Amino acid sequence: MILARMLGMSLRRTGIALASLVLLASGVTAASPPAQAAATVPAFDHIVLVMFENKAASQITASSASYFASLAAQGATFTQSYAITHPSQPNYIALFSGSTQGVTNDDCPKTFTTGNLGAQLIAAGRTFKGYSEAMPSDGYTGCSSGTYRRKHNSWVDFSTVPAAGNVRYSTFPADYSQLPTVSFVSPDMCNDMHDCSIATGNTWLKNNLDGYAQWAKTHNSLLIVTFDEDNYLALNRIHTTFVGANVKVGSYSTKINHYTVLRTIEAAYGLPALGGAAGVSPITDVWQ
Template identity: 70%
Template sequence: MFWKRIAAASVVAASVATAVVVSHEDTTGPAIEAVASTVPAFDHIVLVMFENKKYSSINGSSSAPYFNKLASQSAKFTNSFAITHPSQPNYIALFSGSTQGVDSDSCPANLGSKPNLGAQLIAAGKKFTGYSEAMPSDGYTGCSSGTYKRKHNSWVDFSNVPSSSNKRFSSFPSDFTKLPHVAFVTPDMCNDMHDCGIDTGDSWLKNKLDAYAQWAKTHNSLLIVTFDEDSNTSVNQIFTTFTGAHVKPGSYGDTINHYSVLRTIEASFGLPGIGNAAGKSPILSVWQ
């Protein structure tokens, strides 16, 4: 009877072990890695959104040396997709779990007090700040000013996100310990690659956020780099990387989209999924 119990226990243990492994591609080829049971509870998450480039325009491109250097230190998703076209509904989707019926770049998109990540964090006693480059003043609600466009600033569309959470990128702290729990960053219309080349956005990312990316690795923090949409194709595949603490660098074939990324951020802070993010599992394969 004793040996039967030992054998049965061994079968159970083997089954449990099998249940927590998946296959993904890393930089040296296919590998089997353990999957984390939860998303790490990060101190800070910074997400930066670039514009209108398909995955193949960034991945391996000589015009994007920093994107690819950063990817080699990161979890790179080879099956990451935007939700729709054009730009604005993708920003809204990532922030609120839904396009909220928005299907154009028309401004303003006033969405009232519908659920969104900023309001979730604030209700949980956490801090959210959106940083927009070239916005003329903190709390600005206008549609356009120079190279700033409100269509790329989703948090200003919701009345339950205070104006104090809407800041210029010039306010982004150099002391990263002073960052909010979650920060969204929007480069201006040139630096996000909308009006300028890939090389411009590549230099901007290196100059503005590499210091944070390297700091995040040893300070329980995360940098998410992604795109709003591709170059208006039906595939809508985009370049997305996670860089920072607890990340297992490699190329991951998980099929993800903006709702998956939102759900992962929510899970890090113990928040429930909202909208279409509620139907997504947090991304778990990339954590060590």
């Protein structure tokens, strides 16, 4: 009886040893747990979101937009990212405030007193600035000037965002540590691809924000590249990429929209969800 028990123990040890050898040979150890998605959104020191215009996700390819493709390869790209509606203006407003605020056109000006991301950040002791290319002066409230259009500048529509938060893109700091907590960037009507080619926007993004994208990776910061809407198709699927610190590189098929992006930014700073953002979950599966 004793001999049988000893033989059984010896066989079990042999089996364990053999299993361990198999695992080691395959490069896996029994102590290695599977990779887990982060439960929450990292509290980034800085987030910069740049919005381009009127292109479907299928148009932003390696052949037409090589730098967009390069950024996608460095970050998390969402293959099922959608705008809220058409035309442009209500999408900008939705991403900033969690609602289109009843806007269905590009008419200007619009003025609201409702909640918005900029006011939320300021109330929480954080900072916000919107940077608009070609805007003639900081704090400008006019509807257009040259290649600048207010319809692509949602923060100026909200009286609770101080005029100091509405600035020219030329003031975007070269020292990225001087950026506010969250920045929204609107290229002008040519560089955002509204009036000019995809190649033009591709070059602008590389020349203007690659430095920040690379810096963000090692400075607890994030770049979000997205579009307001597609080229006026019913599907309204757009290109969206996150690049920066704590991002797991890959392609993600989870369905997201502008409200999801807003909810994710709010979650990073413990802010309550605004409007439509309350009906979606923040993005948590792309963080290390």
